[in-house]
Amino acid sequence: MGQRFDSGHRGVDAVAPGPVGGETFRHVIGHFASGVAVVTGRDDAGVPVGVTASAVASVSLEPPMLLVCLNSRLYTCDVLAETGHFGVNILASGQDALARRFAYDPGDRFAGLRILPGRLGSPLLDAALARLDCRVVSTAEGGTHRVFFAEVVQAAAGEGAPLTYYRGRFGAFEESAGRRASRGA
Template identity: 40%
Template sequence: MSSQRHHTSSPEIDKLDQNLFRRACGAFATGITVATVLGRDGKPHGLTANSFSSVSLDPPLVLVCVAHKAATHGPFSSASSFAINILDINQKDLSVRFASSHPNRFEGLDWTVGELGSPILTNSLAVIQCQTKRKIAAGDHTIFLGEVRKVDVREGKPLLYHAGGYLEFG
């Protein structure tokens, strides 16, 4: 027979320090993506995201999380498809650009329109084109669940992020 410990919570103990939570999550090294959509206005929209994950192989599903306050949240919410551009080690400038408040993040960039209509960044390590299947409100973000329709991969090294900074390969 196993013994179980019951936790009695108090508001002081359960109140989570957001900065500590952010640091704990930052301890997990991630790849960096730029998630993109084509807005109803016909303009490309995108943001740097490391809140990306594969979900299922059958059917092939991925997710990306977008903050409600992000300028791109509206275009993502109204789009029927999105693309995940997994960045190459040489694309740090794209990561910084799409994480900024730059008014036209695609200005002067080399990109194409993918088969589902979402912007594809040239020279990405991999591109995953998805049909939006579900939108799930989760705290201060929306989880966009996409069914993978097309994938392209090339050789190279990924751009990685850890503890608030980019990692360099040795």
Template identity: 40%
Template sequence: MTTLSPLTNPVDDTAMKSALSSFCTGVAVITAVADDGRPAGMAVQSFSSVSLDPPLICFCPAHTSSTWPRIRAAGRFAVNILSAGQEPLSRQFAVTGGDKFEGVRWTPGAHGAPLLDGALATIECDLDDVLDGGDHAIALGRVTALAAHRTATDPLVYFRRTYGRVPRAPR
């Protein structure tokens, strides 16, 4: 039997992070070609499908991100959904500063955004809208192209501040 922790009231940052880390998420890298012609990228867990008609997705970058302004200014981006073997890649794109693309294999998408080799799926988008989400932005992307890459790998997941994998269901 599971014992429930006492509820925290008022909600503080520590309690919020603890509770929300119980939600298992996939890991994606958002990429774009910035105004200076160089690739920009950031790891995210806050990624979701929003709508089929029109085809929209969202992700939520922190206002403190140094990469988000470069992606926002580009107006176009790609979502690269990572596979279980790409934990080092996620860690590389999660840091601030430096050349996040050093040693990374990628090809340009239809509008130039980097499509990372080995991703489970790639989704190319035009930035449709940006909404306020407290200390984060809510970036809506209108999907312009996408592909699910049929590979034999499992997805990379993040749960309680730890990377893991969820085996694919048998077909």
């Protein structure tokens, strides 16, 4: 017999019948915690653009690839499709103000930030926990969003914990008690 894990939470009583609406889906998928990144690029005039994204995932190690999902109505989405490359800046715990700036601020989102040039020219945020410069390999449409599949051509990471997003809120990663105990911490 396999080991049984008890998380201490109350499980799902039943699956709702019928079609799943947008609000129901948002509520349910919000229970899936994710990291937070700022996806960046440069438009034809060389102006940096960027948007906060939590729909970022690794796809492959050989070659190193990831995917990013962005709302198709966003200018940043258009820029990435036109230029064929972008940066992914993984935010650190405590950088929720930076995440909000790139999610909501209509002004110059890059004001006061130190920008590093990626190998492909993508603007990378010096303050990010980790940075990747990516070349678009293909795209796909999915409902209101465009999915960018990209090969990672440059990557670097610092030390620290990531910013997380769960049920509409930013937070911090906390190692489980079981993991701490197994390390003897």
